Amino acid sequence: MNPADPDSSIPLASASEPHSAPRPAAAASRWLVAAIAVVLAAAGLLGWLDARRDANALRTDLAQRLASTDAALALAKSREADLSNDLRDAQAKLTLLETRVGESQSQQAALETLYRDLAPSRDELAFTEIEQVLVLATQQLALAGNVQAALAALQLADAKLARMDRAQLGPLRRSLARDMDELKAVPYVDVAGISAKLEQAISAIDVLPLAKDQRLQATTPALPPANDPPWLRFLRESWADIKSLVRIEVSDRPAAPLVSPSEVYFLRENLRLRLLAARLALLSHDEKSFKSDLDAANGWVLTYFDPQSKPVQALSSTFKQMAATPMPAAMPDLSRSLELVRTVRMTRVDTPASAPPPPMPRGK
Numbered sequence: 001m002n003p004a005d006p007d008s009s010i011p012l013a014s015a016s017e018p019h020s021a022p023r024p025a026a027a028a029s030r031w032l033v034a035a036i037a038v039v040l041a042a043a044g045l046l047g048w049l050d051a052r053r054d055a056n057a058l059r060t061d062l063a064q065r066l067a068s069t070d071a072a073l074a075l076a077k078s079r080e081a082d083l084s085n086d087l088r089d090a091q092a093k094l095t096l097l098e099t100r101v102g103e104s105q106s107q108q109a110a111l112e113t114l115y116r117d118l119a120p121s122r123d124e125l126a127f128t129e130i131e132q133v134l135v136l137a138t139q140q141l142a143l144a145g146n147v148q149a150a151l152a153a154l155q156l157a158d159a160k161l162a163r164m165d166r167a168q169l170g171p172l173r174r175s176l177a178r179d180m181d182e183l184k185a186v187p188y189v190d191v192a193g194i195s196a197k198l199e200q201a202i203s204a205i206d207v208l209p210l211a212k213d214q215r216l217q218a219t220t221p222a223l224p225p226a227n228d229p230p231w232l233r234f235l236r237e238s239w240a241d242i243k244s245l246v247r248i249e250v251s252d253r254p255a256a257p258l259v260s261p262s263e264v265y266f267l268r269e270n271l272r273l274r275l276l277a278a279r280l281a282l283l284s285h286d287e288k289s290f291k292s293d294l295d296a297a298n299g300w301v302l303t304y305f306d307p308q309s310k311p312v313q314a315l316s317s318t319f320k321q322m323a324a325t326p327m328p329a330a331m332p333d334l335s336r337s338l339e340l341v342r343t344v345r346m347t348r349v350d351t352p353a354s355a356p357p358p359p360m361p362r363g364k
Helices: 006-020 023-118 122-144 147-164 167-185 191-207 230-244 261-283 287-304 310-323 335-347
Strands: none
Touching (some): 147 167, 167 335, 191 261, 191 310, 261 287, 287 310
């Protein structure tokens, strides 16, 4: 192409224009790519640093957990060793205990065999207890007249016979029932209460006023008027003193017996002895002697002591009330039931074949 040719210069100029126009855009794109690369590199570096920090933290936490796990494992192994030692000790103790239990069982069996050979039968023991109970009831009736204790003893004996449940014991149970009915028919006597009243009466003897010391109540003179002259008041007081020298008492009661001071002591002691005798008669259920002693004591109290005194009146009323207490004439006789028990014990009623053998007592 010729540069001088005007036609050829036009295409050259037009050809150079497209090469010069895209140069700024290419530079900008290169800078943009570089910036993006730098940002990406920085982001990657930050992510790598963060991941490294997390990995280090995770590694540290894992190491701590592994250390605590190792410590717990060591502690568990130590406890397991201790438990193994305790288990061995427990097994040894259990073996020793089983050995002792075996020895105890063998000794118990030997004692049961010895008991069966030497001990009497249960029936014989029951009849022995019933006989002792009836003997005690008989003594209570004969010595102290204690009806309630005798009745309780008979009820206990009947309960023992009821638990034995033998047809051969029918007559004995009927005899006990008859004796219990007789004891229930005996009138109740409050021996303890009456004895306490007698004790109070004995304590009150020393303070009872005597009849010879009884005096009529002196009349209170009227007060003189306040406006009397002195000479009249003097005469009135002198006349009162003269009248007090002589005193006349009028009484509708018989004269009290005179008792010297030395006889007062014996009077009170004899009265005390009478009340003690009444208490002895009460304990022995001697109604005749009891009422006789109380009547005599009441007569002495009303004769030698002041009947107008309230303590004397109360004591006399107590004597009359106690003397009116009914007492049984005679106590029931329990000898028939006692003889039947002894007869049954001697015959030793055997245990029926259908009844199971009595259980042997276990050793402790």
